Structures are given as C-alpha cells and as structure tokens.
Amino acid sequence: MNTARAITPAAAPVNERNQYLSFALGDDEYAIDILRVQEILCICPITPLPQTPHHVRGVMNLRGAVVPVVDMRAALGLNSEEYGKFTVIMVLSVHERTIGFVVDRVSDVLSFDASAIERSPDLGGRVDASVVSGIARTQDRFVVMLDLERLIGADVGVGVA
C-alpha cells in the first residue's frame, strides 16, 4: 500500500486527527470514518431480494447474520461496473445496522487533521452535496468524505440521491 503523505506518527492527539478508510470507485477516491468499519470481505454470493431499491443488491451471509449489501456506485448514482477481482464488500455500521457496501477496491487508511478537511465544499449545482461531509486535499490526493447516515436512510433506502 502506498502511504499517504498525510499519515504521521501515532503520537498525534486522537481528537485532532481522525482516521479514515479510503476506497475507490473508478478513478475517484472516497473515504469513510474508520470506526464504522467492521471488516472487509471479498465479494461473496449475494441473494437478491424482491421489492428492494436498485442499490440494494440483496443480502449475504455474514457468519450466520443476514446482512444487506448496497452497491456504492448505485447508491451514489454512478454507472455500474462488473464486479472484478478487486471488488470488495466493506462491512460498516450505519444507523446501528450492519450493512455491506460493494466498492471497486479499498485503498488506504488515511489520517487527516480536522483542519485539513474542507467542510461543506461548494460542488456546484450538479451533485447533491449533502451526502458529502467534506473534502480532504493533500498534495497528491483529493478524497471525498461521505456522510453514510445521510446517504443511506434508516430503512437502507437511499436517503438522498
């Protein structure tokens, strides 16, 4: 894994630097709060469900628990891609539920100063900015922080999209 320049020694106080897990959809990089991450799995058989929104691909067996699987591309309104060998499922907790999210690949654990994150950025009118909680810029990166609670409604429907 290539180390992001933003990563610094662990001595940094926790309250100012937060850790994030970054993942990729195509060439774009996104990140979510690392405390949400329960585990990361290879793509596994997904059983489709009737009468579910398009982005909910179905459910999977997570060691005996039935967990819904959300296609992150579909949830964000991006083009869908065939699942390949890097495709992974990030198992996250959102709304006190356990939900799997399919992403193209998981890249890094990033650590940012709170001040390095630009809150409520102006994204122009073309995208709904409310699912973006901030943008972190370093010299070689441009990472979109997602607000999963807003992206995924309490019933795992897409809240905003």
Next chain:
Amino acid sequence: MGEIHIDLDGLLDTFFEEAEEHLNTFETGLLELEATPSDPEVIGRIFRAAHSIKGASGTFGLTDITSFTHALETVLDRLRAREIDYSADVARALLASVDVLRGLVRAARESAPPPAEAVPVRAMLEQFYRPSGTQKAAAEATAAAPAEAAGRKVRVRFSPKPEFMCRGMDPLAILRDVADCGEVESRQVDASALPELSELDPESFYLTFTLVMRTERSDAEIAEAFGFVDDLCTFAIEPVAEEARPDPAAGEQPAPADESGPAALVAKDGPPAARDAKTPAAASTIRVATEKVDKLLDLVSEIVIAQAMIVDATRAPGPDAETRLNDALQALDRHTRELQERVMSIRMVPLASVFGRLPRMVRDLAGTIGKKVQLVVEGEGTEIDKSMVEQLADPLTHLVRNAIDHGLEFPEQRAEQGKPTEGTVRIRAFHQGGNVVIEVGDDGKGLDSKQIRAKAERLGLVTAEEVLTDEQIHDFIFHAGFSTAAKVSDVSGRGVGMDVVKRNVEALKGSLSLSTEMGRGTQVRLRLPLTLAIVDGLAVRVGAQTFVVPLLSVLESFRPTPTQVRAVLGASEVIDIRGTSVPVIRLHELLDEPNAERDPSKALLCIVEANGTSLALLVDDVIGQAQFVVKSLEVNYRKVPSLMGATILGDGRVAMIIDVQSLARTDHRSRSVAADTEAMIPVSEVA
C-alpha cells in the same frame, strides 16, 4: 466504547422484566388470598415479591419505586404478623398498589413522570400502618427524620465474600437497607483483608462493614436486608450492651469462615419467610436449569468427539476410512439435531406468564359488569417460545374478555336456564403434534347463527340466497368491521375485536377455529407453532435462487399440462384446480431472475394455501423438505413484503422464506400498485 452504559441498560431491562414477573406473582397471590385470607405461605410469597422489587429498585436508584414498595411492605408486614386482616379495604389498596407499581415501573422504563394515582394509593396504604407508636417512628426514621433513639442497640457486621461484586451486588445498597432499619450510631470499615496492590484483584471484594445502630426491628427484620445475598456474604447481628462502645477489635476479625454461625443466630428467632427471601430471586434470574446447561455441555463434547473422528478418518486413510467417516458423520448429524432441539428448549417458557395476568382481569371485569365468573386454567406449564409469549397476551385477554362480556349470561338468566349462577371460563393449553393448542371456552349462551347471518347480510358480506354452513357463518365474527359495526348485544355473543385476535394469531403463524353450541357455550381454539425461530419448509429452486416455502401451507405440487395455465386479461394467469381458479405467481418475476424456466409445462407449480386463499407458485424444481432457521431481515435491513425472513442454506448462501399469507394478501391489489411504483424497484408485478 460505552460498554458500561450498555451493560447498565441491559441490567435495567432485566430488572423491568423481573419486576413485571414479581408483580404478576404479587397479583396472583392477592387473588389467592381472597379464597384463603390468612394463608401464611401466600402472604410470604407476596411479601417476597414486593421485597424483590424494592431491593432491585434500590440498586438502580429508582427511588419512587423503592419508597412505594416500602409503604407496601409495611402493610404486608402487618398482614404477615396478623396485626391486620385481609379485608376488602386492604385488598382494594393492595390491588391498586399493583397497578401503581406497574405504572411506576413503566414510568421508569420510559423516563416518564410517575402515575398520578401513586399519591392517593399510598395514602390508602398508610391507613393500615400501625396507628401510633414505634412502627410509625421507624417509618419516619427511614424518611430521613431521625426519631428519638428508641429501641435496643445492635451491632451488624456485614462481610461480603470476594465474589460479591462479580455477582452484580452493591454492598452499599445492602448497607442502606440495614441503615433504614433504625438509627445508625457508628459505622466502621475494616480494610485489613485488603491485599497489596500488586495482588489486588479489582473484581474481588475485601472489606468488612460494621454498623452500630438503634432499632425497633427484630433481628429477623434486619436480616431481611441480606435476603438476596446471604449466600454471598456472612453477616452477624448482635445485641450491644447499652454503655458499650463499638468494639474496635470486632472490625479486625477476618470474615468468619463458619457461615452458619451468624446466620443461625438470626434464623433461630426469625420467621422462615425471612430466610426464604432469596428463593424468588433465584427462580426468576436463573432462567435455565443447570441441568439443561449440563446436557448442552455433554452434547458439545459429543460433537467435538465426532469432529475428531471425522478428522481422523480423513487423515488416516485405510480400508475402513469410509465406514469410519460415515459413522462419524451420522453421529455428528444426530448430535447436531439434538443440540438444536435442546437449545430451542431453552427458549421455551411456560404459558403461565401470560395466563397469570388473566385472574385479575376476570375479577375486575366480572365485578364491573355484575357477572359471577370462575376462571379455570389448565396446562399453564405448557411451554412455548419466549418471543411468542408476549404477543399472546393481547389476543388471550381479548378472548377471555369476550367470553365473559358476551358469552356468559347474567346470574339471573343462568338460574332461569338451570345453569349454576357462576359461569365458567376455561382456558386449556396443551401440546399437539408439534403445535401448542390454547382453548378458551365458556359455558355461556353460544353464538346465534341466525343473528350473525342477518348482520352479515345487512353488511353486504353475504346475500340472502347463499347457502352457508354454520362454520362459515361463525367465521363472519372474525371479519374486520363486523363487530365494530354491530352492537355486540345484537349478535348475541362475541364480536369485539375478534378480527384483531385473528390477525395477532396469524402474525404468530397460528390458526384459529371456533366451535359453539346454542345455550351451551363457545370455544375458541388457537393453534400455534412452538417457535417462530425454525420453520419446516420445502426448498424450491427458481433459476439460480433457492426459496423456502413453509411446509404448513403447501398443499401439492405438480407439473401442469401446456394448456392448464391460462392467461386472463393478458397479464394474470390462473390454473384450474378441481374446478377452482387459482392465480399463478411466477416467483422468478419477484426477483427478476433471468435463468428461470418460464414455460409452466416445463416447470412445477407448487400449490399453497393461506387464509383460505390458494396460490400456485411457479418454480423450476422442488429440492426437498427440511427445517430452516429463520433469520430476520429486519435486524439489518427492513421488512420485505411477501417474505417471512431469510435462512442460511447448507452451502452458506442466503435463501428467502416466502410468507404465503402476505403473498396471498398482496396479490389481489398489487398488479395496479406495481404499475405506479418507481422503475427503481426490480420487477414487482406480482408482489
């Protein structure tokens, strides 16, 4: 993160649950007292229930509950000492107290303000306090108004065992209870047993407390404070000579190894009830018999052995390897099945917890409407899955209420007909063929088919020409809106909310039937599965997917001839089965499954039935019959229409379990609904 918080919440939930059980015990006891007003055993049981609530509420700092139960205990104490009788007034006050306590518990649970009746009911209780004198003084002392030092002087030594804290006990709460018994003159803590910091086990308890106090109470009464922990501590209550200063040496003594000494000191002059105080706590907190746990452990070791045999057979190939492997697999299969059954049995609780609420309701209702009712309960030991017990309370209450209100006649009418003036409502529960059957019957007037039919005709549910059997007519009372539209007296019998009862029972995957005889009574029979956690199902294949159809609803399956399935209006399909048109549901359309067989004559139709509606499910193949563990979709997702839940197959994949009832319900309206649902939802023409 926040583990302590979660833990406390869990404990509180346990408290609320237990409080509810204790209140039921309390209430049942009070009703028993009506028959045998001075039965010391019953009074003891009531007292212990109140005391349990008081003790636990004190631990959680729920002062409203603690102080109310304290007032209650004072009255019960006098009852126990036969200083007052169980008169109608006392009964009324105590029964009202149960309601107030329920309200207080609910208020604590929902962080709501305490119920308004708490104050007047408390005043009712206080009437029965000893009018003057020492008891009153003691009561005042507990209200933090130190009365003049009356009574004798005692030294109470309390020495918790090291595991005290591990068992979730709060030594300070015990000390507070002791202190409530009188006026404390001195307190001492002996820390001599405290080890070096390096050897200190943070979860062990090392201190011994000594209180010297003046009290009016007997040793036995003081000993009640230790009622729940007497196996976790040693304690001693000794009289102190009036002039003596508290002996400093006393605190330095190590906890006496001989527990029976100080305990015996109390027991010799205390009533047995004080010693029994720990029994209810044990009965209600240890929910699983140790024996059951031991059996589980045995089974687990059997499974470990079987697993080792399998490993052995695969690693050491030999001429008999295959035989050994087969034997081991068979053993594993047998043990796993037994393990499953035993674990299920742990989830089972007796129906007594639901039935226990009924006597009070019957008593109150009978009193209100002026009927004489005898409630007979049989088979309250019948066990059913814990998750179902709660959901049974409402329908059962409804049925019993109906039986009394509309089934039984007034005493005069009964006398005219030569029946005993006291009507009987009989509840019977038993196991039958993997189901639990609960019957609620009365010996009242029964249903009048003519009146019900007339009502049904008026409501347009049936035309005057149609020929109906009595059963079909009686079924109308389960029709939504039937009862609400009809004045219940019109229909000579049941009616109120029977549709709700039926819905509740069906939600539990149960069924309901009714038999009645004019002038003889009515009986409603509920048939419920033992558990909702496991379902007997038929696995079917649709394309690459597997579905499970609950076996209970499967009638038959067959391959139709090419002409048997007919399209109606170009969209719906029906099949003619012995003269009835049954709608065909293509399961592959539910899921937009591309690889499924679309030609019915090359696939199979699985005929299912629910609520009297039949459906034909189009599936590729029937895989077989098995038991499936039902996993909720709601835990991490949400309720999905037409699915009962999911299950995990032998290969680890998730399969959907079809909810035939909801499929049958939604089918009729869905076609039009589907048209205006968003395109986002993958094909849902059917469901």
